[in-house]
Amino acid sequence: MNPPVLDISGLSIRFSGRTDPVLALREVGLSVQAGEIVGIVGESGSGKSTLALAVMRLLATGASVTAGSVRFEGKDILALPEADMRKLRGAGMAMVFQDPMTALNPVLPIGTQMMDVLFRDPALSRADKRARAVAALKRVGLPDAEQQLGRYLFQFSGGMRQRIAIAMALLQRPRLLIADEITTALDVTLEAQILDLLRDLRDEIGCSILFISHNLGAIAAICDRTVVLYAGEVIEAGPTAKILGAARHPYTKALLACDPSRIEIPTRNLPVIPGEVPDLSAPPKGCIFAARCPAALSRCVTHRPVKSLVGRDHSVRCHLIEGAAE
Ligand SMILES: Nc1ncnc2c1ncn2[C@@H]1O[C@H](COP(=O)(O)OP(=O)(O)OP(=O)(O)O)[C@@H](O)[C@H]1O
Ligand code: SF4
Ligand SMILES: [Mg+2]
DSSP states (O other): OOOOSEEEEEEEEEEOSSSSOEEEEEEEEEEEOTTOEEEEEOOTTSSHHHHHHHHHTOOOTTEEEEEEEEEETTEEGGGSOHHHHHHHHHHTEEEEOSOHHHHSOTTSOHHHHHHHHTTTOTTOOHHHHHHHHHHHHHHTTOTTHHHHTTSOGGGSOHHHHHHHHHHHHHTTOOSEEEEESTTTTSOHHHHHHHHHHHHHHHHHHOOEEEEEOSOHHHHHHHOSEEEEEETTEEEEEEEHHHHHHSOOSHHHHHHHHTOGGGOSSTTSOOOOOSSOOOOTTSOOSSOTTGGGOTTOOHHHHHSOOOEEEEETTEEEEOTTOOOEEO
16 A cells, blocks of 8 residues: 555654744644645634644744654655655655745746746747646636736735745645635635536545634535644544534533634634633643633543554544543
8 A cells, every 4th residue: 555645654843943842833744645634623712723833844943853754655755855755745755835925926927937847848838838837827716817827926916926826836746735824814615616626636646635624614524534732732633524424522522613604603702712822931731721611621631542453543632532542
């Protein structure tokens, strides 16, 4: 059997700087199979972007991997020389960010940027590169693609910018696309269009997608499996239908209770999870959610729960859950 496209195991990441070190990710594990769309959901600060940037090996200076591994198609990418990593970025794995204006170059025409992406392929003539750029823009639904090559990003609307960013990421047909909150700034109609586009592209190209969002509706729409991150730890993971329809962890349940799309009476005040995310410079030694958990037991404060399997491919980290320890 082929190895997963992405296999993260026991990954811990620390940020050190002028303040106390922040333990942003602790013993995170997840895998993405070929052609699969895996969602990562969690509140702000839970470590979603840190995880994505670690996979691309684009973490800020001051970040260090203190434990664990990241394997891409079986290869330990944390051990790869930077030159090999550069080759992998783009053709192997590509990332799209929330704000294309900061991720792409605002002072170069989009066509120039797209042809630059293909510069490494000596077999392609300039005309071929141009044709590829036009085809990619057409594929993501940009009207009059040929005429758009000379325009700049600021001349497009938010939804069109995100389509251009996706076209650019897909030019080299990567095996893994990482999408970090790419629909967060869009209204619901544009969001639905971008989600449809991602799903169609996955079907056409066969790439895997790591889809990061704090929006459970978006996760529900396209993810085969979902991983719930809380304060840098995976607290529940499983098939999306199970996570959204039969959640077992108190944090996942609280997140679902706060989801605006699930609240039946629109005038009702939105519930919020009481309390705050723990200080990640000194994470608690027991359960990471203990301070906010309505069901906490005394051992939750003193002992960290183990990861238990509660169904096929469904795991939970909570003392209340009886399952097969992993
Ligand atoms: N460059 C950095 N230096 C220091 N700490 C950082 C840095 N980047 C992130 N962190 C810290 O790491 C933790 C995880 O941040 P991260 O940005 O990964 O969360 P996130 O889930 O992507 O949040 P959001 O939903 O707001 O994008 C936070 O406590 C954050 O303050
Ligand atoms: S381990 Fe305890 S504190 Fe943590 S989620 Fe379960 S019941 Fe709540
Ligand atoms: Mg983020």
